[in-house]
Amino acid sequence: MLDPRDWEAFRAAAHHALDDAVDFLRDVRERPAWREMPESAKERLREALPREPSEFSDVYRTFVEAILPYTGGNIHPRFFGWVQGTGTPSGAIAEMLAATMNANVGGRNHGAVYVERQVIDWSRELFGFPGEATGVLTTGASEANLVGVLVARTRALGSEVRERGLDPQRTHITGYASAATHGCVRRAFEIAGIGSEALRILPTDGRQRIDIAALQERIAADRAAGARPFLIVANAGTVDVGAIDPLDELASIARREGCHLHVDGAFGALAMLSSTLRERLKGIERADSIAFDFHKWAHAPYDVGCVLVRDGEAHRATFASEGPYLTRMTRGLASATPWFTDYVPELSRSFRALKVWFTLKEHGADRIAAAIERNVEQARRLGAAIDADARLELLAPVGLNVVCFRYRPQGLDEAALDAFNDELVIRVQESGIAVVSSTNIGGKRALRACFVNHRTTEDDIRVLLDGIRELGESLARERALG
Numbered sequence: 001m002l003d004p005r006d007w008e009a010f011r012a013a014a015h016h017a018l019d020d021a022v023d024f025l026r027d028v029r030e031r032p033a034w035r036e037m038p039e040s041a042k043e044r045l046r047e048a049l050p051r052e053p054s055e056f057s058d059v060y061r062t063f064v065e066a067i068l069p070y071t072g073g074n075i076h077p078r079f080f081g082w083v084q085g086t087g088t089p090s091g092a093i094a095e096m097l098a099a100t101m102n103a104n105v106g107g108r109n110h111g112a113v114y115v116e117r118q119v120i121d122w123s124r125e126l127f128g129f130p131g132e133a134t135g136v137l138t139t140g141a142s143e144a145n146l147v148g149v150l151v152a153r154t155r156a157l158g159s160e161v162r163e164r165g166l167d168p169q170r171t172h173i174t175g176y177a178s179a180a181t182h183g184c185v186r187r188a189f190e191i192a193g194i195g196s197e198a199l200r201i202l203p204t205d206g207r208q209r210i211d212i213a214a215l216q217e218r219i220a221a222d223r224a225a226g227a228r229p230f231l232i233v234a235n236a237g238t239v240d241v242g243a244i245d246p247l248d249e250l251a252s253i254a255r256r257e258g259c260h261l262h263v264d265g266a267f268g269a270l271a272m273l274s275s276t277l278r279e280r281l282k283g284i285e286r287a288d289s290i291a292f293d294f295h296k297w298a299h300a301p302y303d304v305g306c307v308l309v310r311d312g313e314a315h316r317a318t319f320a321s322e323g324p325y326l327t328r329m330t331r332g333l334a335s336a337t338p339w340f341t342d343y344v345p346e347l348s349r350s351f352r353a354l355k356v357w358f359t360l361k362e363h364g365a366d367r368i369a370a371a372i373e374r375n376v377e378q379a380r381r382l383g384a385a386i387d388a389d390a391r392l393e394l395l396a397p398v399g400l401n402v403v404c405f406r407y408r409p410q411g412l413d414e415a416a417l418d419a420f421n422d423e424l425v426i427r428v429q430e431s432g433i434a435v436v437s438s439t440n441i442g443g444k445r446a447l448r449a450c451f452v453n454h455r456t457t458e459d460d461i462r463v464l465l466d467g468i469r470e471l472g473e474s475l476a477r478e479r480a481l482g
Ligand SMILES: *Cc1c(COP(=O)(O)O)cnc(C)c1O
Pocket: 083, 139, 140, 141, 142, 143, 182, 184, 237, 238, 239, 264, 265, 266, 267, 293, 305
């Protein structure tokens, strides 16, 4: 067996590891936001498959010295890159406790299933979805968006599509989303066998929201050409700038056109928690399905997303399957239908719900909402500070929680500016002061700061700005000399 030979020695080692973990999180601010894993650390990991056992304490020492220091940075208060959640200390403990139960939450009749059902009930409540709506936790919004696309496919073509596959000769189904839509939606079309050419990419307006007139024209043109429009994907918080499509209007168009309305609200949908921000998502309650993440703006540790589906019957018809080894009973461990495996591609699933349940119960929706509101305010202030600085240029209006900007030294043309700002992003990261990422806004390379971080303070924003100014200046000096 693989249990400790000496439970008391294991207890001491486990306490030690837990103490280190608590210290590590308490002192996160004292370390650089990111540092590159040195060759020596990578070298320490490289070895052939270990055949002989090792002491737990030896394995642990390698972890502490060669792995733990090299985080992706997202637990740090000055991490503003991409859209990455911060996590919480108690979320980490919840992960440990979930692993202790080692629950397999594909289905059956045990505690973890009821915790996930409760988390889904809370999600339904948050978005004003009816009791018949179904929901399931996923690895993230990518999987949640895939589920949304597959359910829409079922609603358009019936569940026979599972047996027969798609026949473009018979029914050419087409979906619609703006150019600001996350790439995982395109991937979902590929994985679903619909093909990404059938996802029509619509232009956006000056605030990166879908161009409604273009959408309506494209739907009409596709219909005239014999295609069958089946799905509109709306954004509640685009990945580049946090733009929110006009959800209410899209819901009306979807209803009129007989299309499924799926909302990708990976981070933005969580703004529903806030009484002051909720208004911006008006119409989301009319969606046919919503994808969102608990691991971004709700701060549960990775990984956990969620999908809600209004038409629960279609959701089941998309995934439910049977096998003699999965027979459901009316009593005993094989009861408590429906099982979560009937709503997702996976059978075995981890107890993701526990960290969400802990987070929501410990902090309460209002405290999480306050952190979200603080992030929105921080983004607004950073935007204002950039606007007031002649060396910096805001590249998109700050809508929600994302700030896209660039450093503008004198006398560089557009191509040189792009290269300059890409280099600046790397230097900021390598300095360890903060992490920002880069993107393209209107064909210009941008520094991108996204606020989904509950640890960030006003002072952190000042440090970020000072760092960018200083590194920008020294880079500009180098370039002028060179
Ligand atoms: C992060 C993100 C995704 C992908 O979600 P994962 O949780 O990384 O799978 C999709 N859409 C948007 C808008 C996102 O920000």
